[in-house]
Amino acid sequence: xxxxxxxxxxxxxxxxxxxxxxxxxxxxxxxxxxxxxxxxxxxxxxxxxxxxxxxxxxxxxxxxxxxxxxxxxxxxxxxxxxxxxxxxxxxxxxxxxxxxxxxxxxxxxxxxxxxxxxxxxxxxxxxxxxxxxxxxxxxxxxxxxxxxxxxxxxxxxxxxxxxxxxxxxxxxxxxxxxxxxxxxxxxxxxxxxxxxxxxxxxxxxxxxxxxxxxxxxxxxxxxxxxxxxxxxxxxxxxxxxxxxxxxxxxxxxxxxxxxxxxxxxxxxxxxxxxxxxx
Amino acid sequence: xxxxxxxxxxxxxxxxxxxxxxxxxxxxxxxxxxxxxxxxxxxxxxxxxxxxxxxxxxxxxxxxxxxxxxxxxxxxxxxxxxxxxxxxxxxxxxxxxxxxxxxxxxxxxxxxxxxxxxxxxxxxxxxxxxxxxxxxxxxxxxxxxxxxxxxxxxxxxxxxxxxxxxxxxxxxxxxxxxxxxxxxxxxxxxxxxxxxxxxxxxxxxxxxxxxxxxxxxxxxxxxxxxxxxxxxxxxxxxxxxxxxxxxxxxxxxxxxxxxxxxxxxxxxxxxxxxxxxxxxxxxxxxxxxxxxxxxxxxxxxxx
Amino acid sequence: xxxxxxxxxxxxxxxxxxxxxxxxxxxxxxxxxxxxxxxxxxxxxxxxxxxxxxxxxxxxxxxxxxxxxxxxxxxxxxxxxxxxxxxxxxxxxxxxxxxxxxxxxxxxxxxxxxxxxxxxxxxxxxxxxxxxxxxxxxxxxxxxxxxxxxxxxxxxxxxxxxxxxxxxxxxxxxxxxxxxxxxxxxxxxxxxxxxxxxxxxxxxxxxxxxxxxxxxxxxxxxxxxxxxxxxxxxxxxxxxxxxxxxxxxxxxxxxxxxxxxxxxxxxxxxxxxxxxxxxxxxxxxxxxx
Numbered sequence: 057x058x059x060x061x062x063x064x065x066x067x068x069x070x071x072x073x074x075x076x077x078x079x080x081x082x083x084x085x086x087x088x089x090x091x092x093x094x095x096x097x098x099x100x101x102x103x104x105x106x107x108x109x110x111x112x113x114x115x116x117x118x119x120x121x122x123x124x125x126x127x128x129x130x131x132x133x134x135x136x137x138x139x140x141x142x143x144x145x146x147x148x149x150x151x152x153x154x155x156x157x158x159x160x161x162x163x164x165x166x167x168x169x170x171x172x173x174x175x176x177x178x179x180x181x182x183x184x185x186x187x188x189x190x191x192x193x194x195x196x197x198x199x200x201x202x203x204x205x206x207x208x209x210x211x212x213x214x215x216x217x218x219x220x221x222x223x224x225x226x227x228x229x230x231x232x233x234x235x236x237x238x239x240x241x242x243x244x245x246x247x248x249x250x251x252x253x254x255x256x257x258x259x260x261x262x263x264x265x266x267x268x269x270x271x272x273x274x275x276x277x278x279x280x281x282x283x284x285x286x287x288x289x290x291x292x293x294x295x296x297x298x299x300x301x302x303x304x305x306x307x308x309x310x311x312x313x314x315x316x317x318x319x320x321x322x323x324x325x326x327x328x329x330x331x332x333x334x
Numbered sequence: 335x336x337x338x339x340x341x342x343x344x345x346x347x348x349x350x351x352x353x354x355x356x357x358x359x360x361x362x363x364x365x366x367x368x369x370x371x372x373x374x375x376x377x378x379x380x381x382x383x384x385x386x387x388x389x390x391x392x393x394x395x396x397x398x399x400x401x402x403x404x405x406x407x408x409x410x411x412x413x414x415x416x417x418x419x420x421x422x423x424x425x426x427x428x429x430x431x432x433x434x435x436x437x438x439x440x441x442x443x444x445x446x447x448x449x450x451x452x453x454x455x456x457x458x459x460x461x462x463x464x465x466x467x468x469x470x471x472x473x474x475x476x477x478x479x480x481x482x483x484x485x486x487x488x489x490x491x492x493x494x495x496x497x498x499x500x501x502x503x504x505x506x507x508x509x510x511x512x513x514x515x516x517x518x519x520x521x522x523x524x525x526x527x528x529x530x531x532x533x534x535x536x537x538x539x540x541x542x543x544x545x546x547x548x549x550x551x552x553x554x555x556x557x558x559x560x561x562x563x564x565x566x567x568x569x570x571x572x573x574x575x576x577x578x579x580x581x582x583x584x585x586x587x588x589x590x591x592x593x594x595x596x597x598x599x600x601x602x603x604x605x606x607x608x609x610x611x612x613x614x615x616x617x618x619x620x621x622x623x624x625x626x627x628x629x630x631x632x633x634x635x636x637x
Numbered sequence: 638x639x640x641x642x643x644x645x646x647x648x649x650x651x652x653x654x655x656x657x658x659x660x661x662x663x664x665x666x667x668x669x670x671x672x673x674x675x676x677x678x679x680x681x682x683x684x685x686x687x688x689x690x691x692x693x694x695x696x697x698x699x700x701x702x703x704x705x706x707x708x709x710x711x712x713x714x715x716x717x718x719x720x721x722x723x724x725x726x727x728x729x730x731x732x733x734x735x736x737x738x739x740x741x742x743x744x745x746x747x748x749x750x751x752x753x754x755x756x757x758x759x760x761x762x763x764x765x766x767x768x769x770x771x772x773x774x775x776x777x778x779x780x781x782x783x784x785x786x787x788x789x790x791x792x793x794x795x796x797x798x799x800x801x802x803x804x805x806x807x808x809x810x811x812x813x814x815x816x817x818x819x820x821x822x823x824x825x826x827x828x829x830x831x832x833x834x835x836x837x838x839x840x841x842x843x844x845x846x847x848x849x850x851x852x853x854x855x856x857x858x859x860x861x862x863x864x865x866x867x868x869x870x871x872x873x874x875x876x877x878x879x880x881x882x883x884x885x886x887x888x889x890x891x892x893x894x895x896x897x898x899x900x901x902x903x904x905x906x907x908x909x910x911x912x913x914x915x916x917x918x919x920x921x922x923x924x925x926x
Contacts, residue, residue: 134507154510154511155514155516157513159513166511170507174500183498183512189494190495193495247512369729371671418916419916423912430908433860563733605744605745609745611741612736615733615740616717616737619731623726623730
């Protein structure tokens with residue numbers, strides 16, 4: 057777990073990586089402001105506000121139907137909000153296309169692991185690298201050398217992540233041939249390729265066996281040590297209690313409690329919401 | 335003998351031009367997953383642009399480039415609204431576009447309507463050679479053009495740009511979540527494929543030396559799909575192999591259908607041949623959707 | 638103006654009848670069936686055969702045409718679609734196979750009947766315009782509208798009030814749920830093809846009563862059909878019917894401003910316009926009801 061996950065500096069050397077802890081010291085990294093999402097007349101998310109600060113691991117929990125998945129989709133811009141605003145590092149997100157958050161350093165994962173089955177592990181990773189000159193036709197035509205050089209950098213960075221996540225033996229295999237656990241790690245590595253400052257994890261522990269769960273927890277903790285910020289939706293209470301600094305609890309589209317694991321565990325409203333099946 | 339040789343040149347030219355045409359389709363569908371069922375429209379646009387411009391004494395090279403550009407422009411106008419919608423809408427919109435375009439070409443005056451356009455200048459005509467020799471030289475020209483496009487598309491497919499197309503085909507949502515603006519890539523792939531079809535259209539105009547709307551019916555698109563799925567989707571060598579097999583069968587069967595057999599007229603035999611295409615497509619889809627060169631693990635017909 | 642609307646309603650009635658089958662197959666089997674137009678053509682030629690060689694009155698050809706279309710649909714499923722489902726083919730494979738089926742069907746018709754244009758043998762008085770009406774309509778055209786309404790009432794009753802109709806709706810709503818919840822999937826699929834194929838064939842006969850018959854007639858009807866179901870919201874059977882009539886009216890009304898050859902183009906442009914403004918159709922994407 058000593059591998060350096062810092063992104064290899066791009067040609068310009070200017071873009072700061074997730075790992076060097078240079079995120080703005082003051083203020084929230086992600087700020088959710090009075091977000092509302094209506095389906096027909098039904099308010100799935102009904103005026104939610106909370107902040108995530110740099111370096112935090114925040115858990116988002118709640119009984120089924122609480123609206124946390126909908127909120128997750130809204131924050132990642134996969135669903136349009138009915139009203140409200142989401143600000144990431146000073147940039148308002150609502151109303152922008154869904155590819156924008158990743159470019160700003162806010163990357164999401166999917167509940168059911170989704171790897172590119174017919175691309176190799178290395179290709180999966182290299183695809184996700186940001187600002188690749190070779191993704192533009194004019195550069196392929198006019199600056200093939202620059203494309204080649206950058207591609208070599210991207211490959212090196214992908215190799216680092218392959219090592220970090222112990223995927224070395226399968227690096228040239230089709231991702232479709234990987235085990236469930238390897239896919240989970242690949243998805244995590246692929247998200248890191250985008251050089252994020254913050255990761256949105258959608259139920260990372262769903263369908264994961266205990267050994268893999270411990271492994272994922274170690275990775276999340278280690279990444280946080282290196283400066284990463286996390287917002288995690290999770291059903292697995294054990295996991296949430298063990299790694300989160302702060303927990304936001306939703307029920308019926310609203311936030312009913314917020315605080316450190318201990319206080320949330322003892323919160324009357326939370327206990328009622330879970331027991332009452334809200 | 336020389337007639338047979340000339341015939342053979344014609345066969346090979348057909349194979350080469352269709353290979354080019356299918357390379358364009360393969361870029362759109364094979365790599366990116368765009369269901370373009372109106373590919374013939376871009377062939378027609380290229381052919382008509384070239385025929386009209388050359389008739390008005392434009393330089394041949396310029397006319398061909400213009401044909402590619404106009405084809406790309408049309409695909410852009412079509413893709414811009416359609417690409418935001420679901421996959422199968424693109425299929426319906428493109429098929430409709432091709433039909434409407436053909437009706438339009440048949441009914442406006444600057445294309446000469448159903449009479450078509452002929453008698454325009456062709457490349458290499460300044461060479462002091464016999465007609466048969468010209469056919470072989472033209473074949474070489476087409477082959478050279480196709481080889482260049484083939485190499486260029488292979489280069490693109492292996493580039494980071496091609497990697498994005500592959501990823502889009504596999505899982506759009508993930509590509510978006512990782513920060514890629516997929517609509518712009520789809521538009522680019524559509525336009526590039528259309529430009530390649532437009533180039534094939536220009537060569538078609540020179541090959542026939544006379545074109546009319548009848549040359550651009552929807553069947554051409556389906557022939558291209560047959561060639562693509564026959565050879566193997568997502569593989570440019572598949573386009574070559576598919577075109578050789580398809581036109582091999584086509585030529586052999588046309589030997590049989592060129593004169594009436596027993597009670598059956600040539601029209602009936604020609605119809606039977608298209609029935610055969612249909613049956614081959616169905617059987618391929620049931621038993622080997624990945625085509626001859628495809629492997630199950632690779633990018634195939636379906637995600 | 639009124640006249641064009643009347644013509645549009647007649648054509649639209651036919652489009653509606655055929656489009657309902659297309660949308661049923663789409664929503665229940667998740668198959669975008671490009672061979673649907675050629676199943677329409679098939680129905681017209683079955684009727685033509687009975688009408689010309691046996692001298693059967695055209696109205697008596699409707700039941701056998703329905704049966705033949707239903708048989709064709711079920712046969713297609715047994716020979717092609719069920720095999721592909723078993724091999725878990727993807728949606729694109731299905732589309733390409735349906736194109737193959739379209740080519741094969743159309744050219745089999747050319748093989749047996751020739752490519753020339755043909756007509757039903759209809760009593761002459763059926764082609765005379767009806768008496769004192771504000772618009773010119775022949776008895777045939779009125780019959781076509783009536784037949785379409787009756788057929789549609791039948792479809793509605795079947796989907797609403799029969800067990801199989803309810804099962805079809807359930808499967809359109811949520812196929813994975815029906816696999817587990819005891820719906821007899823095979824039976825639903827068979828009935829979908831009976832209805833879809835039968836309605837296509839009957840639509841073909843009706844179309845042959847108002848337009849000339851040739852092997853391409855169904856193929857050219859396919860675009861208006863797609864336009865109708867997109868207009869009405871894919872998977873929405875009632876939307877498809879309304880969409881069909883709308884497309885018919887738009888196409889016929891365009892003849893006021895444009896050469897008649899552009900009818901098809903106008904229907905297509907209307908579809909694009911709807912896609913741009915209401916991507917989910919005028920009445921929303923729903924399943925059957």
